[in-house]
Amino acid sequence: MPWEKQFNESEALERAGDAFWKYGYEGISLNTLLEEMGIQKGSFYATYSSKHQVMLDSLEAYINKSFCYLDGLAKQPSPREALVEHFQRIAAPDCAGKGRGCYVVNMALEMAPKDPAVQDLIQKNFERHEECYRRALQAAQALGEIPAELDSIAVGRTLLALVFGMQVLVRAGAKPDVIQSVRDQAIRLLSGATLHS
Incomplete structure (x- = not known):
């Protein structure tokens, strides 16, 4: 049976952005990031290649959202x-x-x-x-x-x-x-x- 996401990716990405915003990239551990995103390690690695990638994705999502207004x-x-x-x-x-x-x-x-x-x-x-x-x-x-x-x-x-x-x-x-x-x-x-x- 193919693996299916057990979480809302856009919501998890927004929570990741909030976490990086609050702690900084270097200041947040992977465990804390997972807690902030509300997902398990397996789901994280099945969706993102790394902590760095989720940071880039969350930053890009934040930027795109801001331009809806600008x-x-x-x-x-x-x-x-x-x-x-x-x-x-x-x-x-x-x-x-x-x-x-x-x-x-x-x-x-x-x-x-x-x-x-x-x-x-x-x-x-x-x-x-x-x-x-x-x-x-x-x-x-x-x-x-x-x-x-x-x-x-x-x-x-x-x-x-x-x-x-x-x-x-x-x-x-x-x-x-x-x-x-x-x-x-x-x-x-x-x-x-x-x-x-």
Whole structure:
């Protein structure tokens, strides 16, 4: 009789992502990972080739899920307001207070410098993230919400840096007012203003 999965793979993968997010890749043992995923060792190895593979799969699933939201920024009735809400959401005290930062950022800091597969996944995420911001900016320009002369490519890249910078600040335990000041700088860019101290 062929072997059949005894667990929901997408749910187990999401729990694996939460575990790596909480403990880090190096900080979690296989036994703890299995406990967090709620599966047995036999099921794990019948589905995944290694701890490394389940980390990559969970990271990719997390990234793809986030783009269900980010891809929609340019399609909102007010792309500018959608961007503002996005920045406010990242800097919100209840989000910043969790102290875990972003799963992507955590893996970028821990794994990307020494793991080409993670580095490739992270770089593709950054490129797609930047593209979402650029399209939202261009949509806002088409509606007259932000200045037409604003360089959507340069500002999109700056927003990318500010957003992931906020996530690093969250992970490092920065005070909410510090994170919110970075958010305010991101919002200033939408009006064509320059950054200031």
